[in-house]
Amino acid sequence: MGAADNKSxxxxxxxxxxxxxxxxxxxxxxxxxxxxxxxxxDAEQHMTLWRAIKLYPHAIGWSMLLSSTLIMEGYxxxxxxxLYASDVFNEKFGHYSEEDGRFLVSAGWQSAMSNGARAGxxxxxxxxxxxxxxxxxxxxTIGNLVLMIAFIFVLFxxxxxxxxxMGEVLCADVRSQGIPWGAFQSVTPAYASExxxxxxxxxxxxYINMCWVIGQFFAAAVNRGSINRLDKxxxxxxxxxxxxxxxxILIGLLFAPESPWWHVRHNNREAAKASLLRIxxxxxxxxxxxxxxxxxxxxxxxxxKMKEGVTYRDCFRGIxxxxxxxxxxxxxxxxxxxxxxMGYFAYFMKQAGMAQSxxxxxxxxxxxxxxxxxxxxxxxxxxxxxxxxxxGGLCSQLVLLVIxxxxxxxxxxxxxxxxxxxxxxxTFVYDFTVGPVTYSLVSELSSTRxxxxxxxLARAAYNASNIFVNVMTNYQLNTGxxxxxxxxxxxxxxxxxxxxxxxxFRLPEPKDxxxxxxxxxxxxxxxxxxxxxxxxxxxxxxLGREKMRRVSSEREPGSKTD
Numbered sequence: 001m002g003a004a005d006n007k008s009x010x011x012x013x014x015x016x017x018x019x020x021x022x023x024x025x026x027x028x029x030x031x032x033x034x035x036x037x038x039x040x041x042d043a044e045q046h047m048t049l050w051r052a053i054k055l056y057p058h059a060i061g062w063s064m065l066l067s068s069t070l071i072m073e074g075y076x077x078x079x080x081x082x083l084y085a086s087d088v089f090n091e092k093f094g095h096y097s098e099e100d101g102r103f104l105v106s107a108g109w110q111s112a113m114s115n116g117a118r119a120g121x122x123x124x125x126x127x128x129x130x131x132x133x134x135x136x137x138x139x140x141t142i143g144n145l146v147l148m149i150a151f152i153f154v155l156f157x158x159x160x161x162x163x164x165x166m167g168e169v170l171c172a173d174v175r176s177q178g179i180p181w182g183a184f185q186s187v188t189p190a191y192a193s194e195x196x197x198x199x200x201x202x203x204x205x206x207y208i209n210m211c212w213v214i215g216q217f218f219a220a221a222v223n224r225g226s227i228n229r230l231d232k233x234x235x236x237x238x239x240x241x242x243x244x245x246x247x248x249i250l251i252g253l254l255f256a257p258e259s260p261w262w263h264v265r266h267n268n269r270e271a272a273k274a275s276l277l278r279i280x281x282x283x284x285x286x287x288x289x290x291x292x293x294x295x296x297x298x299x300x301x302x303x304x305k306m307k308e309g310v311t312y313r314d315c316f317r318g319i320x321x322x323x324x325x326x327x328x329x330x331x332x333x334x335x336x337x338x339x340x341x342m343g344y345f346a347y348f349m350k351q352a353g354m355a356q357s358x359x360x361x362x363x364x365x366x367x368x369x370x371x372x373x374x375x376x377x378x379x380x381x382x383x384x385x386x387x388x389x390x391x392g393g394l395c396s397q398l399v400l401l402v403i404x405x406x407x408x409x410x411x412x413x414x415x416x417x418x419x420x421x422x423x424x425x426x427t428f429v430y431d432f433t434v435g436p437v438t439y440s441l442v443s444e445l446s447s448t449r450x451x452x453x454x455x456x457l458a459r460a461a462y463n464a465s466n467i468f469v470n471v472m473t474n475y476q477l478n479t480g481x482x483x484x485x486x487x488x489x490x491x492x493x494x495x496x497x498x499x500x501x502x503x504x505f506r507l508p509e510p511k512d513x514x515x516x517x518x519x520x521x522x523x524x525x526x527x528x529x530x531x532x533x534x535x536x537x538x539x540x541x542x543l544g545r546e547k548m549r550r551v552s553s554e555r556e557p558g559s560k561t562d
Contacts (some may be wrong), residue, residue, distance in 0.1 A: 038539040040291035042515050044197045048383070052199045055287055058257075059195040060278035063204045065252045066141065067188045072245040075217025078367075079223070080239050088229065088234035093160070097480055104480055121341045127210035132452040133265070133310065136258045137191045146248040154240045186455045193443035193451075194259040195279050198514060202381045205443050206436030210374040213431055216342075217367035224360040231395070239291050251302050261448055272296065299516045302538060303449045306523055310449050315457060319522045320450055326506060327442045327454050330390075331462040333499040337394055338401045338492035340469045342366065344477065349420050366424045373431035385532065386437050386444075387509040391435025394500040400426045401493035408486030411454055417484050444510040447519065505529075514538070 009021035053060065087103065094105035132140055154163065173243060192204040222238045229237075256398065257279055263272035273293055311531040315324045345366055349359040380389060404422050407415045475481040476488040484491075508531040510518055516538035526534050 009164035036294035040295040070211035077214035148247035189443040209436035220363040370431035405490035
């Protein structure tokens with residue numbers, strides 16, 4: 001029904017003497033949209049996992065392809081920390097230590113290389129949210145992959161440690177511009193959460209963590225395979241392997257659809273509908289694409305009413321301040337819970353007294369178990385809430401770190417192997433709980449209109465905290481610096497304890513909630529520990545206005561209804 005129809009039928013809503021009555025078209029359209037959205041939401045919330053897999057097979061495939069960019073980043077960041085345990089790498093880029101009788105890369109240069117990547121990521125993230133909002137996830141990732149291929153040359157041909165640091169800065173700057181230019185860690189959870197229904201969302205977002213671990217496993221395997229080489233190829237081969245990932249991913253992304261949510265935010269309903277049809281199966285006659293688009297539009301309108309802006313400043317206003325704090329906090333917990341010891345595993349074990357070859361072999365076992373842990377987390381998340389998984393994982397990590405620190409006083413060969421075993425167990429716990437569930441939480445707890453910018457802010461904070469973490473870890477483990485050895489675990493047990501306390505009081509439960517429901521829960525200021533039990537209806541407001549309009553029009557003399 002159009003505006004003219006409403007007027008001829010005598011259906012009005014408000015008005016004044018000067019301007020006359022105002023047609024209730026907006027209310028009618030809102031209520032119709034809410035009714036369609038509610039129907040789609042009910043269907044999505046009652047959707048079984050098997051039905052979701054059959055209905056969204058293309059969404060699963062495209063999301064997994066985009067997430068595979070994380071294999072590259074996991075490989076690169078694990079590669080560098082593993083190379084610190086390589087004698088040939090240390091001889092090329094380090095200096096001879098009279099005290100240790102061997103070549104070492106100083107703690108200062110270790111920090112420069114590790115933090116060069118993090119600093120580059122922060123520089124890249126400055127423009128992240130704006131560019132992703134303008135060009136979309138697919139285009140920005142493609143641009144990022146092209147630049148990544150070019151900048152790997154700097155790492156491969158680096159003649160000295162200074163150029164190596166510059167290569168890390170350039171590659172990280174490309175990787176982390178992420179949402180604008182591909183910051184893989186930022187774009188992948190946003191895309192995965194927007195192309196999948198509620199029941200698939202935790203699986204696709206946590207798959208990102210598996211890609212990260214797969215990259216780390218390949219880094220350990222390549223290092224282990226080249227460790228017996230005594231020439232420059234002992235470190236050039238690991239750097240060169242990075243060219244394997246971008247090309248096939250780039251080719252695939254040329255044909256990938258954009259997120260339908262992104263199209264709706266740009267007021268392009270037809271493009272959103274076309275995108276949704278591309279990520280769903282056309283063999284299901286019960287699927288109503290228009291109702292699903294209505295659900296996306298209703299959520300977008302709901303968030304518009306809660307806040308008009310979509311700038312970085314809006315992330316720190318009103319209810320979004322709390323959402324930003326939570327998403328930033330979740331990613332900070334990733335760095336402060338002791339997880340950095342996993343990336344430094346081979347170097348950590350070598351400094352603890354283990355042979356170089358054994359350290360790399362155990363490192364491969366560590367990451368393989370991490371892959372198993374991530375797969376196991378899928379079964380856990382189908383039964384247990386994200387909040388409980390995250391909190392339980394941090395508590396387990398805290399216990400393991402305290403035990404590792406205590407074993408450092410034994411000073412025997414058996415204690416070194418025991419420490420290695422406990423750190424492998426730590427990796428399994430992390431990749432079974434905190435690691436994968438983080439990606440699900442950050443994608444669900446940020447608002448859809450500010451998702452890109454919220455995740456970018458969180459990633460920038462994550463990278464900034466990693467600078468602190470890398471500096472501390474390098475000085476703690478380096479024999480030419482503090483030389484703490486396994487006692488380093490005590491320090492990270494302390495930061496893990498602080499993280500556990502924050503999670504208990506601040507982290508809400510988003511399991512089985514749609515984005516519209518989460519919007520209302522945050523708007524009402526529901527405490528984190530009451531998210532699960534609070535009942536809300538995000539469609540009641542629009543439908544309630546329509547009911548009131550009908551009652552009002554029926555009471556007016558001469559009014560007509562259809």
